[in-house]
Amino acid sequence: MRPFRLILVAGIMVLCIVLLSSCKGRSSDRGDGSSDPDISSRDGFVIRYCPKWQPQAQFAGIYMAINKGLYAQYGLDVQVQELMQASDAIDSVSEGSLDVVPLDLLAAIIANSEKTRLVNIGQISQKNTMLLVAKKSKQINSLADFEGKRIGIWRSSSNLITKAFLKEQGISMQFVTIDWSINLFLQGGVDVINAMRYNEYHQMLQAGLKKEELFIADLHELGCRIPDEGLYVKPEFYQEHPKQCKAFMQATKDGWLYAFSHPEETVDVVMDLMHAAKIRANRAHQIWMLNEMKKNVMPSAAEIGILKKEDYQRALNLLKAEMDFPRDIAFEEFYPNGAK
């Protein structure tokens, strides 16, 4: 079954690449054909999307929207680009070689510090999923015990929120910049590590650590309610193609709804993509991740896809307080949908 599915997925991908390259010439011709809902994907409005990370259930909404042809139903032809670093991706958006980039809220605001380079067309994450995890065996049983300890934080802009949180809490720690691996933490090279509840935290459990052995600081629960991932385009793009931006967001939301209501099918699709990408994959982890993403993306049916003003304001205030943010950006400017 699995090899067959792999071949199928690989075949579809090859076919997509061939088709995409064949219509690349027309991609600049963003005509009015996009309004026709019956239009097939290859004739649709091309949107170039850059993933934030390797395939995993964290992005299940996008995968299911592609897999179930939801973008095509909205007259869109979504082309998934190669993985690149966030800063490169932002540059690509500004240059016009990329249309949509997923970014954490803080990173997006920072990108706009000088001038508005990006606007939010939809907020995927509704929560701060960051955890700070420590082994109780290191005598860490409260936030206060963090003081003076070594903490592993990501080298990307995702570490901003941890740093801001610690500063806000008045805890000073030695920062050790790490990549995605949790091994330094497992080996005792750091005392505390930042971890996403949907991912690294569960990896620890899959490496033999037990919940009761860990002290966990949940940033969201501790009041640091700054949501993670949103989808961003450059302001010009939004002004030129507001309908398509809305359609893209709507199809993505539909993708998420489909993923949450068909978890087994969704995990199958994710696992196939992971196998195709030749990355480490286990089903239990992806099921956990999808389940956690449901709490994150859809805390309630009304909240899905929306950036709340208070969340934005909280993020901006945090940046202003912690890093001397140079200017004020109006909510409506950052999130044009919020103006209506």
Next chain:
Amino acid sequence: MLIIFIVAIFVTRSIYSKVMLDIQLSNMQHLAHERIYLIDGILSKVEALAKIARSVAVDHDLSDTEKEIMLRSLLLDNPEVHSLCTAAKASDGVPPKVMYTIRHRFLQREIQGQDYLYQDWYQIPHNTGKPYWTEPWIDSQGKGEMVISYSMPLYQKGDITGFLRFDIELKYLQELTTNPDHFKLGSSFLVSSTGTLVAHRDLDLVMNQSLFSLAQEYNDPLLSSLGEAMIAGESGYIKIDGKSPFKNSWVYYQNIMSNRWSVGVSIEESVLMEDVNLILLIQTFTSILIFLLVGIAIYARALSVSRPLKKLAKAADRIGAGDFDAEIPLSDKSQEIVTLSLSFSAMQKSLKEYIQNLRITTEEKNQIRGDVIYASEIQTKLVPTNVEHPLEIKELRAYGILKPAGDIGGDLYDYFMIDDDHFCFVIADVLGKGIVAAMAMTMVSTLLLSIAPYYKSSKELLWELNKFLSRNNIESNFVTALLGVIQLSSGRLEYSNCGHLPLYIRKMDRSFVKYGQTHSTALGVFENLEIGSDIIQLNTGDEIILYTDGVTEAMNIEEEFMGLKGLEEIIQGLPMPNPENTAKSILNKVQDFARGSTHKDDITLLVIDYKHPGIT
């Protein structure tokens, strides 16, 4: 039998299973040790090489070129080392160098970018200050293969100055773990220090799953326990059920000293039990075969026994039906049957002889019985035949009943005329019964008849009779008798009672007189016996009632005697006299009284009346 059979199979299975399990667990342990020996050998060697390399790297007397030449020869001489890498501290700004060989050609390249600073091989020893065996990772800046690395910090004056990294290709360790895979001994797998399945014959699991992720996916806490024990460096056995790839398997696990990884050997219980099941199958089949053979043998034996037995039974039936000449079948198939047939033949012979004897005896008995019946007829003829006027005497009526208990009896009554005017009657009872008593009675009867004309007196007649009986000392010579002589013309009755029962005379007015006086003891005992007599004057209608002890000693069902009192009650209740009626009435009453009783005695009655007005 079936239950014993099933229990035996189960017991055998459990014993075999235990033995096989013990053997298998021991085999698995050996296999695990062998794999650990191989893997640990490589890892230890690499650690030793790293130490040599370190001593080269920190040697100030050596130039950089000399150091490089030495590291190169180390790489070329040790094919286990996939590649090696030297890195200075990041702050030195010197990029790390990776050395490796492709087809025995030495190659070297500088690592580009800063990503290496965040890789485990650099970052973990950098932060812990200790050598570190990495988890498997892809060395994309080297040969691009998945490797595990031994990374060692280099120190100078207590400060880290750089790192030495020795890589072993993961595929090499995987092959050491899983090849050759002894199917019967179990398949081995390798688990890293995070519980990740690094080598396993199911390639889908390798580097994708940890024992903990499998425990989650298959909801099997035992797999978590196995994972915990393996990453804790323990060794032991565990039986895993559930639905995971380790389902229904026994797992032996033991850690590798160098990098705290762990080798496991698993075998499916079905494989483990294959031989046991085969043995049991053979055992079951053999048992069933033996069962059937024994059954057939028993059936054949039963047939060989039952067939002659049936013949024997038929012969027995024929013998039972009286055919004593029926042939007894002789079977030579079974000693028991032969013995039985011989016994049967012997029994048949004995029976035949017995029946022959019985026939003779029966014939003799029948002859004797014929004689007795004849004697009985004679005895019956000896007593007078009842007619209304016996001997044509007008003055008298008489009626006698002689009812012996058997065919013949010892009682007697008789009457005859001595001359024209004298009528003699007698009733006697010879002691004993049967033929001897009958013969004695016959003698008495005959003697009285022959001597009566010479003696007209009762006592003289009895005196003669006593003398005869005493002299002819026959066995049954004890006789009681009552003899009377009636002078018909005058009604004078002279009688003598020798030890006999009282005489009753019934009057016309239905009253009766009892004459209980005896005139001597019984006859036949003493030769010179004094015998007296009494005279009674009979009146018109007087009825003389005579009887033997069969009447008074008649016994009812409660074993009570009738006695004289009973007889007198009968006499009291008799209707108007007539000797025949009187005798028959008394007999009937006595018989009624004794009905149901087993006691039997001769009953004799003689009733005589004198000049009754009813006489015609």
